[in-house]
Amino acid sequence: ETGVTQTPRHLVMGMTNKKSLKCEQHLGHNAMYWYKQSAKKPLELMFVYSLEERVENNSVPSRFSPECPNSSHLFLHLHTLQPEDSALYLCASSQLTSGNSDTQYFGPGTRLTVL
Amino acid sequence: TQLLEQSPQFLSIQEGENLTVYCNSSSVFSSLQWYRQEPGEGPVLLVTVVTGGEVKKLKRLTFQFGDARKDSSLHITAAQPGDTGLYLCAGGDFGNEKLTFGTGTRLTIIP
Secondary structure (H helix, E strand, O other): OOOEEEEOOEEEEOOOOEEEEEEEEOOOOOEEEEEEEOOOOOOEEEEEEEOOEEEEEOOOOOOEEEEEEEOOEEEEEEEOOOHHHOEEEEEEEEOOEOOEOOOOEEOOOEEEEEO | OOOOEEEOOEEEEEOOOOEEEEEEOOOOOOEEEEEEEOOOOOOEEEEEEOOOOOEEEEOOEEEEEOOOOOEEEEEEOOOOHHHOEEEEEEEEOOOOOOEEEOOOEEEEEEO
16 A cells, blocks of 8 residues: 555444544655545645644544544544534645645545535 | 635636636745645645745646745646646645645636
8 A cells, every 4th residue: 555545435424423534644754634625615624643743623623533543544533423524534644844844645535424 | 824815716628728727825835735636536746846936847737936935826738638627726834734725726628
């Protein structure tokens, strides 16, 4: 496997379900990101992990809970979601140098539908 | 809050024509990246420009970073149906990990 992989690619869940999205990067990067992409809106940064520590939480509702157990894996745990949370969830990774943003490499995304 | 406005929002042209997509902001960025995204997939990096005034060429695509590092343009010559997709610009922030993404330009090339 190369690059950034995400599973599942598609997910349909009810508002009372609990599910998790998984991201794995095979690039040796030290930072990982979760983004939300909704129709007609710019990509929204949700969470950033740098060296496995969370450094950014863009006022995301607590029904989204990230986990970064190591530099290669990132999870997004979902519970009691709302229909407006339906979107494409994208994972990305990058190699940070001196704290500056660098090229981010994206996974294919998980298309989430909340019923 | 940093904002990146892209124009046009939608563009549909005939194969073989030339086009330019713009990415503008009032903020200064450390770098500027362009991505192309196809339906059901994540964005794929096309280029990164880091120096004000920099011009990079990738085959039929020409990218320019404004002298003041606040704007960028993407010019495509002799567009082909394979160029169809959502084009996103993204600005890098000084001293941190964040990228600010633009509003996107959806390009359709008609055979």
